[in-house]
Amino acid sequence: MNAEQWKKVQTLFKEIVDLEPDQRTLRLESVKTEDPLLYDELYSLLSADSQETSLLDGFAIERVDLSDLVPMDGVQVGPYRVAEKIGTGGMGNVYLAHRVQGGFEQTVALKLTKYGMGTPRAIEHFEAERSILASLQHPNIARLIDGGITDEGRPWFAMEYVQGENLISWCDRLSLPVKKRLKLFLKVCEAVQYAHKNLIVHRDLKPANIMVTGEDTDPQVRLLDFGIAQILEGPDDPGSERRAMTRAYASPEQRDGRPTSTSSDIYSLGVILHQLLSGCHPDPKFRSEGCLPSPVDRELEAICGMALTEDPERRFESASEMSDEIRSWLNERPVSVYSKAPLYRAGKWLKRNRAASFIGIFSIISIIILVFIYTMELKSETERAQSEADRATRIASVLGSSLLSIDPMQNQGQELTALGMVDMSSAYINTELKEDPRTRAELLILMADVYANLIALEKADSISALAVGLWKESQQDTTSFTYINMLADRSIILDKAGKYDEAMDVMQQALSLANENLEPGSLEFASVYLDYTYHLDVNQDYARADSVLRLVEPIYENNAEEAGQTYDDFVFYMGTNYRRLGEYELAEEYLFRSLELSRARYPGIHEKIASTLNHISSLYQNMGRYEDAISYAIDAHEMRLEIFGPGHLNTIAAHSNTARAYGGAGRLEESAETYRDVLTIFREEYGNENFYIAGILQSYGNVYLRMEEYAQAEEIMREALDHSERLLPADHIRQAYPLKGLAEALRGQQRCDEAMPFAERAYTLRSNQLPGDHPELMTTRYTLGRCLWDLDRQDEAETHLRDALAFFRDNPERFESQIRELEALGL
Structure with missing residues (x-):
């Protein structure tokens, strides 16, 4: 026919x-x-x-698909020529088609009503569908390109043609682990939430409508076929309520012909999530023959169960609420739909803060061990040995009680903190070891290091000061390595607390004592100078750090086996400092050597490995190898998540580095989203009054500079600068980051007169403290020069801009846009 x-x-x-x-x-x-x-x-x-049949089913003629009877191949629809049929949607068929008019090539998915469906109702539905799709602009939703009515009265529209593989098939093919499956599913939830916010229900969510595109290492999720969507505030179409769905994924109210809402999509998401995790449909009658579901984590099963509740009113209120529970599981936080019991919440805290818990417990156990060793050294003095053995037993007993306090049953669900555990240990030391200042001082400096690692910097400062004071007041040997090392530790703590001048004074004392009392070729001598490089790194004095590292290099190279882990640290510091100096080939050599050493010493996962991976990512960002940088940053972040949980500072640092790598690769939306996550986690764990916030904000603001959203960038940079000015000395070189960023944000808004003071301050800081050809100094000179140029001060600008251009030309991959801009000025 x-x-x-x-x-x-x-x-x-x-x-x-x-x-x-x-x-x-x-x-x-x-x-x-x-x-x-x-x-x-x-x-x-x-x-x-x-x-x-029910009147809801319409006329029989409307159900006839004549596509097989009347072939469409080669037929032109609007500016497109049909190539082949690729699918059937709720109200029409879908064809692969190619644009043959308009002067450019384009492949689309062309959707037409079936023959016999050119009724007023069908046309009205298709026009509504076009309107809906045109309003949806989301990176995870296939976009509408074109639309119209054929000469025969058949509505059509052309959609973005998405080549990919359905979500479940893609995940199964790659044997993707649960966490990676969930991260992809979160993108689906984000797209659905976006549609719901625009008062649009998909009503046919299923794996076939969720495509994964791109490389296996960088998947992108796209939702297809909003062909049965409805505008919630528009008239309900009872005819489509019954037909336009896939029963295996439809909600009970859809299958029963009852009105639908966003809750229907939540049900479909629950089906998809369960199938994604177990490999089978949750309802046995919809399973393929022989499908045996894999076990699903109990907390994730509870999330699925909430979405699959028969009563729409009892499901998740939104896709974002469902996403929040999934993120809680990913971040090892309590999943509220699983349990609200205090014991469960406490157990989640311990798991999430395994490193922090370990620090607290380890500090207690370390005290016991140190006191035990101290006691054994006195065993030649029988009476005193007995007394000290009794003391060790007493310490073990009291600290054993401290360990019991970690038990959630003892805490009755009260929030547990590593800081509380360390407070308990410190209080015990100060109370029980009052008559033994030497042991007390040694243990307090250990506690100070733990406090610093927990970002309790004021406590770390006061405890380390107390330790040094006790040692001196009790007339212990101030020429011994123990005391010198104590001073070096205190200097590092002061640097972390932002007390840089005091840190330098204490480090100079340590260096002076080391030079006077330690063998210059000894490992003890080298370790003090290795600690000194930390101070130099914090203050960005990389040239002096290079000199110090070269000083101790022969000591470590000649005593590598004896030095053990400290030798590995030395190799790592060499790599990181070469990176700071811009010596990227040497940096790569040392960092990969460090990675090899760490993997040999610590098979499996370890913070030393994660730290090196993170610095390799930073190196590749410096070199413009952003895709490599993303891969190493993600590896570092995932390893630290496994070791520490999401709230530890090291995990946050790797997460932030991932965001920075995304930005370098031009994946700006991903970068901004990741920085937002970083800020949320950091503020939850450490509050807002912390120097590290300034660095995160400054990097976040840079993303908006790249997006040319200068007003938003200005707001973020001002907040970053406020933190820096309150928490750092006025002449600290790290002040230059938000100063330069704020200058660029203001210049982007043609407010160069306001930008100039900030650009000048950034230039002064960096020119006084960095080598003349340092990349950060050159980019600052570029910013300053562009401000001067825009203010018609070309003579002053040219010196800065010509020097910057020469540097940029030596690094064209990183500075391509700046080179074009400056050459356009005639430089």
């Missing part, structure tokens, strides 16, 4: 369907006489229509 014949069938069907039975019989007899073929087709359609 051809299209012309089908039009005759349509016309006759509409003429006859409403006739009285006797009149219908007479008219059919006349058709049979005129055209027996048409009679047979018409009779079968009228018979199907007379079957006992």
